[in-house]
Amino acid sequence: MKLFLLFFLFLLLQNPNFAISLSPDGLSLLALKSAVDQTSDVSAFSTWNENDTDPCHWSGISCMNVAGYSDPRVVAIAISGQNLRGYIPSELGALIFLRRLNLHGNRFYGSIPLQLFNATSLHSIFLYGNNLSGPLPPSVCHLPRLQNLDLSQNSLSGSLSSDLANCRQLQRLVLSGNKFSGEIPDGIWPNLDNLVQLDLSSNEFNGSIPADLGDLKSLSGTLNLSFNHFSGEIPRSLGRLPVTVSFDLRHNNLSGQIPQAGTFENQGPTAFLNNPSLCGFPLQTPCSGNPPKSSPVDQQNRETVPDTNSKKGLKPGFIILIAVADAAGVAVIGLLIVYIYWKRKDSGSCSCTGKGKFGGGEGKKFCSGACWNSFPSNDSEVESDKGGSSSGGGGGGEGELVAIDKGFTFELDELLRASAYVLGKSGLGIVYKVVLNNGVPVAVRRLGEGDGQRYKEFAAEIQAIGRVKHPNIVRLRAYYWAADEKLLISDFISNGSLASAIRGKSGQPSTTLPWSTRLKIAKGTARGLAYLHECNPRKFVHGDIKPSNILLDTDFQPYISDFGLNRLISIAGDGATSSGPGGLMGGALPYIKPSPAERVNNYKAPEARLAGSRPTQKWDVYSFGVVLLEMLTGKAPEFSSPTTSTATGATSDLVRWVRKGFEEENLLSEMVDPMLLKEVHAKKEVLAVFHAALACTEPDPEVRPRMKTVSENLDRIGT
Structure with a gap:
């Protein structure tokens, strides 16, 4: 305190009015200013004026x-x-x-x-x-x-x-x-x-x-x-x-x-x-007290040592039992073959001639493993002499199968005869899994029986979509056009969607999606979306980014699906809209009832909910940010406001909840998905992705980053 008094007296001698104006707290702070060497950049103290009455504006x-x-x-x-x-x-x-x-x-x-x-x-x-x-x-x-x-x-x-x-x-x-x-x-x-x-x-x-x-x-x-x-x-x-x-x-x-x-x-x-x-575990160094692992030579030596306690040969009764079991197995297989033969012969509704309409309507018999056209698209039976494939043009009754990827070739008859299974149905059409003769599965979307007069426009649009080739985007391989039938053939992605990975088949949170996998999905999706936005002449806007439109393969590599479908459906004139649940284009799981968030599309940006608004790339950025928050928190966008009408859009509930948590400096463990708490070694990575998600979900679209910037920032995490 002696130094403080000396400092105070010095200031008093220099400026007699100084002690009258500045508060005691201000005097103490001026000691800090004086303790800084003059060789430093003292611009931090530019507002520290000893003539002020208090230091509160410093x-x-x-x-x-x-x-x-x-x-x-x-x-x-x-x-x-x-x-x-x-x-x-x-x-x-x-x-x-x-x-x-x-x-x-x-x-x-x-x-x-x-x-x-x-x-x-x-x-x-x-x-x-x-x-x-x-x-x-x-x-x-x-x-x-x-x-x-x-x-x-x-x-x-x-x-x-x-x-x-x-x-x-x-x-x-x-x-x-x-x-x-x-x-x-x-x-x-x-x-x-x-x-x-x-x-x-x-x-x-x-x-x-x-x-x-x-x-x-x-x-x-x-x-x-x-x-x-x-x-x-x-x-x-x-x-x-x-x-x-x-x-x-x-x-x-x-x-x-x-x-x-x-x-x-x-x-x-x-x-x-x-x-x-x-x-000891988890290190690779065993402790000396642990028995050493057997070498392959030791194992081989043990296998060659005869077992003196075993009985030589088999008992006669055991041999008879084996013979009876073999005979029973042959009989069962024979009965199964006969059953399948008569089942197919009696299946009168399955026309495997390759003629007739593709897919089918509700309430009709579906011959999985048999043929496609067993499932008529209306209440009347399909006439066997109607349709057929030809290279005819675009608008008449004749259909045309066009391969976008020249290395992906097959005949229409092969497609129609292939085994088919319904994957899902939505406002974006019915999706089937089809296994071709060469064993390659594809996903086929049936757009319906709309207007047949806009073939050139449809073909131009689909060719633009077909030129999009990226490891994280579902590839469109071919399409079929006829006046009363439009089909899209794309790669089949075998491990379902991100929606099912997050929520599980039952809609409950999944326990099998570790942080490393979630980060991998986030990075891959961001790369694919950035490519759509900037790395092709068309500069696409997806307009419907949500977990059900992000598909996963067996290695959990993500694939963006369904981009461009709204435009194609509009041209096809089917009258379907994207208001329904996600279509799972290329998806693998049977149709899953969507969450309320997806039914009302709570992944939309605030400006996307205004009547007459046109899709922009900043819509996709916001939707991607909400998907990130869902992966981080394990919570659906509408989780925090059950009393809020979903008609008004509750997406911001999750965004506001996370943003408020950061403003109040809540513990990260209070916001992150409980399934990730066991992986706290990734805390810095989780925090970095939170910041990326909050930047994507800024209310002002002009403040949101470009998708390319988001992707680059995510790629730096964990490297």
């Missing part, structure tokens, strides 16, 4: 009115990333109502002044990324409200004091990247009931890992003790930590077997790397 300063005081009091200092060089003055301890001190990302040097902890209202201290040295003052825990202490990336040294046990309100303790050393004393951690984050990495701690770290019941994220000199065995008590905790114990001198209970069962091998004397 840059980086926040104030609040406090009962019993006429002047507002300083509650926060935030001057970060300014590359300021200087020391932290002890006068800041006189700010008794200071709650938040944020000076990170500068070049402050020297020790942390003990007088700073006289500011007993402090609950957050962020001094990381400076050049501070000296010990961590034990009096830091004299702050009764201290919740966040981040001193990482400095040059602090010495050992940790057991007085840390008095920081009972502490939630985040980050001391990584310093020069702390010595053993960590016992008895600290059981008292820190509220500790959520602990990072002691990249220091010089030694000795054993404290067993009472297992008492941190509120810990989440990563327990980071990496890049130290810890030795001895890993305490089994760490298995008592919450299952959402990930370990990072790399680059230490730990030894012995990794415990196999509790939280340890959720850890991957990277958590324990570079501990040469550590063994």
